[in-house]
Amino acid sequence: MLKRGWVLRHFAVACLGLGGVCIASCLGCNAKKVKIQTVQEEAIPVPVTVAAVEVRDVQRRVSVVGSLRGFEQVTVTPKVEGRVVFAGFDVGDRIPPGTTLLELDDTDYQLSVDEAQQMLEQELSRLDLTEPPTSEFDIEQLPSVQSARLLWENAERQFERQKKLSEAKAGDQRSLEQAETDLKVADAALRQARINARTNLSAVKHRETMLSLALQKLSETKVIAPVLSTPVPPAGVSEFVVSQRMTSVGEMVRAFPSTPVYELIVDDVLKLHVMVPERYLSQVDLGMDVEVRVEAYPDEVFPGKVARISPVIDPQSRSFDVEAHVPNQEHRLRHGGFVKAEVVVGTADKAMTVPLECVTRFAGVVKVFRVRDDKAEEVEIAIGTQGSGWVEVTGGLDPNDIVVTSGQSKLANGTRVTIREPMTTAPKSESSPTQ
DSSP states (O other), X not given: OXXXXXXXXXXXXXXXXXXXXXXXXXXXXXXXXXXXXXXXXXXXXXXEEEEEOEEEEEEEEEXXXXXXXXXXXXXXXXXXXXXXXXXXXXXXXXXXXXXXXXXXXXXXXXXXXXXXXXXXXXXXXXXXXXXOOOTTOOGGGSHHXXXXXXXXXXXXXXXXXXXXXXXXXXSOHHHHHHHHHHHHHHHHHHHHHHHHHHHHHHHHHHHHHHHHHHHHHHHTTEEEOOOOSSOBTTTBOOOEEEEEEOOOTTOEEOTTTTOOOEEEEEEEEEEEEEEEEGGGTTTOOTTOEEEEEETTEEEEEEEEEEEEXXXXXXXXXXXXXXXXXXXXXXXXXXXXXXXXXXXXXXXXXXXXXXXXXXXXXXXXXXEEEXXXXXXXXXXXXXXXXXXXXXXXXXXXXXXXXXXXEEOGGGOOTTOBEEEOOOOOOOOOOOOOOOO
């Protein structure tokens, strides 16, 4: 039994050794085949299509996104309360400044005006006037003051007469003292008449103010579209469009808390606010052109101009706000719409551009392949302005270079290439509409 086991073990070891030799032989054969196949493939040029580097004038642009806003946005709120008796406009209506938007029931306010008018007339009657006096009015003309002044003048004459009689030893001391007392009383009465006249004049002024306040509240029962203090460029005159109506006839409008009734927008010119990265701060300036695109009109560009540049940079986003004015005379653009815009920050003469399909990206490296001496040469580049089907490149390319437009996936630095004609797309047959 021991001898038999020893023989089996040696037989197994021999089999394993023979298997390893066979596996090594097979691997060696496969490696030779792969090497031969690789050499054969490297010897075959890769077919590619190419295009020449094109030199053109390009515009430097900063691409941004933002939302459109009305040139002015006004929320109209009545200053007085009352029940709505007229609301003449609704969403989408266009109205010029100064138009009556809404009217409140003015019965109570008209009664307040009548009351204030009667109180004013009452104060005027105390001064024997029918119209409120002007600033040049002299209180000495009032009857009460004139009467007091006449009494004072008479008392003064009586005093002077008794004084002379007393000096001539023709009058008694008692009459002189009585005349002096009468003069003092008349003087005090004159001063009091003047004080009363001034008080009555102040009361008249107060009643005039109360009447003006009542008239003002009466006028505010009509809600008017505001008149803009800032002209809207370029025409300077514009109209409002109703974006929201927030009340109806019969509804009660409160003064506190205030009840908004209309929202108005000026949309002949729209404002576009966009956040521009800080690195473009030195390139963006007032008056620069802005090209605006919206999804509703994908094939159309709406022009605008940079109108304001924020003097501060947002520390969170490291960008600054730019306001552009976009003319909208045809009212096709809408307040609140999302837009994509480009700020034209400059132009470049003789910029090198290549077809967009030439550019490849891998692991953060942007490159193209150019053809020299029937071999592909890898060139790292930087991307600039992009246009329709082309892109600006800066880096190691020369104006006379030929770059690869297709077949880059099979290329490496030094790969032999053969240039073939680009494929042409067969025209599509027109299909009839589905019935």
